[in-house]
Amino acid sequence: MFISNAYAQAAPAADPGLMGSLSTFLPLILMFVVMYFLMIRPQQKRAKEQKAMMDALSRGDEVITAGGILGKVSKVSDTYVTLEVSANTDIVVQKNSVSTLLPKGTLKSL
Template sequence: MLTLAFAQTQGAPSPGGGIFGTINMLVPFIAMFVIFYFLLIRPQQKKQREHRQMLQNLKRGDRVVTSGGIYGTIVKIRNDVVHLEVADQVRIRVNKGSISDMVAEGERVFEEVEESKKG
């Protein structure tokens, strides 16, 4: 009786298995990887490339913001160390990699600081 039950569970192998069944199972995973690549990985690589290029093009007098939110004007660049002037006669040194963005000339960030000094 036990052998009869065991024989019923074994059954015949299902047709359509083999290599094509495995490939059909992998297709959704490959498609998900391609989608992730174009939606997540590639845009991040583009951002990193643009940030690296921005850091290479920094020069004296550029207005920047650090990743900590400190606004300043570049006074001196020496290797990976950037000297920023954040107020009159107030200079700090930051790592070049911590500069997150350049501030456009038209932004009012620096104008507001200058107005607050007068008033």
């Protein structure tokens, strides 16, 4: 009775323009750029180095497999590598399971 009803008025819609929408998405775009340089690019570089190492495997190389087996490469095929792990003991592993190429002379007991 003594208080009159108050009605909210709609404010006119503001047009943010190009700068308004760009400043809205700028943090998201910046986050993707940082993610690319910190995570995706180094991973691609490591994968390229690993592939080059697997392609360069040759007889006599000393390697470590992903399972931790140390051996000397005695035969290389397209998808498999035969490793000599001790005298007269050979194992066949997949080529992509070779994780590290060791310097020559690391395994002296073979």
